[in-house]
Amino acid sequence: MAGKYDDLTHAQLVELLEKRDRTKKLGLVWERDEIEADAAVDANFIACRIDEALSDKPAPWDNLVIEGDNFDALRWLRMTHAGRVKCIYIDPPYNTGNKDWVYNDSYMDKEDRFRQSTWLEFLYRRLTLARDLLAEDGVLLVSINDEQRAFLEMMLSEVLPGMRLGTFVWRTRKGGYDSGNFSRDHDFVLVYGKPAFEFHGTDKNRSDYSNPDNDPRGPWTDDPLQQPKTYRQRKNAVYFITDPETGIDYPPNPNRVWSVGQRGDSGLTESPWEDLLEDNLLVFKKRGQYVQYDTLDELMSAFRDKTAHKFARVDLPNIEDWVGRKIGLGSVRIKKFLKDRCDDEVNPISSLLDGITTEESLSVEVGKTTEGTREVRALFGESTFDYPKPVSLIRELVRQSSGPGDLVLDFFAGSATTAQAVMELNAEDGGSRRFIMVSSTEATDDAPDKNLCRDVTAERIRLLNASDDKKYANLAEGFAYLRTHEIAFEDLDYDLQPADAWAALEAMHDLPLTLYDGNAPWNLHEGETTALVLVDRFDPGLLEWLQGRDRQNLFVYAWAPGQIVERLDGTHVDIRPVRDTLVKRFQQ
Structure with missing residues (x-):
């Protein structure tokens, strides 16, 4: 069948393209190179390598701290954690131009005429990847100020069509005002949820129920x-x-x-x-x-x-x-x-975060930015991070958005406030929420040795784990410290290390991370319901171990599956190729 443009001349096609470029569309428009953006996602393969010295507590590790460009980290996470994250909270740079955002190894110049478009494209690429990480009942929460809110909301509506639930408002300070006798001491948290997502809400107040006439039907x-x-x-x-x-x-x-x-x-x-x-x-x-x-x-x-x-x-x-x-x-x-009231009948939470209710008080006030600064200073002895969000804010958002066994991600982790919020909730209700914190070094030409992830993000969690302060009691949560690194696809057979493949495979199968034993011919990780094997070279002990194993939740990987199968003496085992499996998941 002939195409709809086949009868057009070259001049007519040019005119049609120029008209399309001139035509305004409904929504947000910013300068972007779609071809370059698409190519960037699969430009190379991303591996993550565990640094045992910077990890905290012994393996296995349920929690992750990832050092690297969050675009690279998100590409790795899309391979390993797609569809499994219940709550993503991020506090991205607000694009003020006041050294709040490192881009291409330097701070974004607020005089740059393309600053807004660069910022939007920067976030668009990352949020598009983050979308694929959300569970079917997951939610994305994004902090932003008043100046950039409109841009970000419209862009998010392109990334997450039909998922906008609303906006939370929280007060960042008291007593501040700007020009026009108008206070700008409020920030916003944009909420985008998958179809099955619901906030937990707050318990109905039942204090008005009584039985003064001894009615046999009860209060x-x-x-x-x-x-x-x-x-x-x-x-x-x-x-x-x-x-x-x-x-x-x-x-x-x-x-x-x-x-x-x-x-x-x-x-x-x-x-x-x-x-x-x-x-x-x-x-x-x-x-x-x-x-x-x-x-x-x-x-x-x-x-x-x-x-x-x-x-x-x-x-x-x-x-x-x-x-x-x-x-x-x-x-x-x-x-x-x-x-006759439903047991699960709850009040919806308000868009005003000053009044999230609790069972006891019905009014717990979310802290201001100064609270976040005090919390960081109390741990580090100095202010190591500018304008951190208060733990109380993130804790209540995570409480409302996740359950005791859920996974929480922050890929602009900064001072790891989100990690502390998760730790506090687990200590409070005995839950097993897990966190993934992603942070870059933020090194620049002027500060080449700076490493925000190592010295602030991960260090805050270490300090919490080691603290003898009573208010941090029972907060200890170990984590694996990983670094992203790029590998050209054509070099995977030579440059992808078994330890890096092992970390990716464990994460793919929702297993806590462990250290790879390079001296063993094959590594085994047996979880509660899953057994994972990575075969580096054949060993008779593998055949013995496989005898009588339940194949339903057994996953065996090898660099050269065909050679291993030949040595298994007819034992029927589905052995998957390491490289092809990871590349297919990475390029999904």
Whole structure:
């Protein structure tokens, strides 16, 4: 079939392309080279190598700290952790131009006319990779300031179409203000969730449930017996409900009349108030308090004096029936029992982070930036990182976004606040959340020896693990320290080290990382449900070990599978090629 452009001349095609380039599209546009961007993802292979000396606590390691460009780290993680991360929190550079962002080994110049586009493209490439890491019930949380928020939101909507849930607002400081007598002391956390994601919410407050009348159905509270209709809209809902114990009649609120009918009404679909009364479901407020108008003139006089009952109106359809009755001063409500409430019924969390609720106080205040600075100074003895987020902020976000066994990623880890938040939550509820912290060295021409990842990101976790401060008790979490390095695809057969392949395979199979034993002919990692083997060279002990093994969750890899299979003496084992497996996963 001929293409739609086959009949166009060269000049017409050029004109069509120029028109397309001139045409504005709905959304955010920035300067980018799509071909170059696509090529960058698969320009080379990324391996991660464990540095045992910089790792903390003995192996196996459930947590990872990765040193390197986060673009490279994310490419490795997409190979090893695709679809498994429950919560990604990042605090990316805000692109202020005030030495907050190292790009191409130097700080971005705020006078650069392409600064915004460079920043957007920088984040776009990384967020596109991060998208593939999210679990089906995962969420991405991104901190940003007011100046860059609009750009970032529109870009994120391109990266994650249909996933925007909203924005949290949190107060970064107190008392600050800028020009125009307008305070800019708030930052934002953008929220993008996969279809199955939900925040945990907060427990409903059940303190208003009690059982003063010893109702056999258990504790109860009372709800309104009203509907959002006025006495003019629902004239048939304007009647008295009588308390048989006191003989007092209760009129409806004329602006919100009764939501139930009375016996004799036609078309009733729910129980009339008389049945509710017999079932001991009605509650009479201000019981025993009433007013009485013995004549219509007395009632009209009360209208003129503005002392009439609060629910009285001159044009009520039953105004004459008010005469000679004891008119209750309270209202009538209906019992709602605690046993009928859903066990998982929760309140949604507010977009204002100053008021995340807890079981005890219903109001825990998220800290300001100064709290984050104090926390870093308390551990390091000095301010080693500018404007760190407070642990309380990240802790509550992670608490709401993850469960006790989930994986949390921060690929702009900075001072490792996210790692501390995860550690605090695990200490609090006994959970086994895991973290992956990615941070670069941020070395520049002016500071070639700088290593933020080693000296701040990882060091903060080490200090927490070693601290004897009571407030950090039970926080210890070991981690493997890895470095990214690039390998040309054509050089993989020679340059990919067995230890690097072992780390990637363990991560792919959701196993904690261990150190590779280069002296052993084959390495084994047996998890609770998975057995992983990497064969470097054949050894008769492998055949003996394979006898009678359950093949369902057994994964055997080798550099030259065919040669190993020949030596297995007919033992049927699926042996996968190391190089081809990793490359296929890497280029997915």
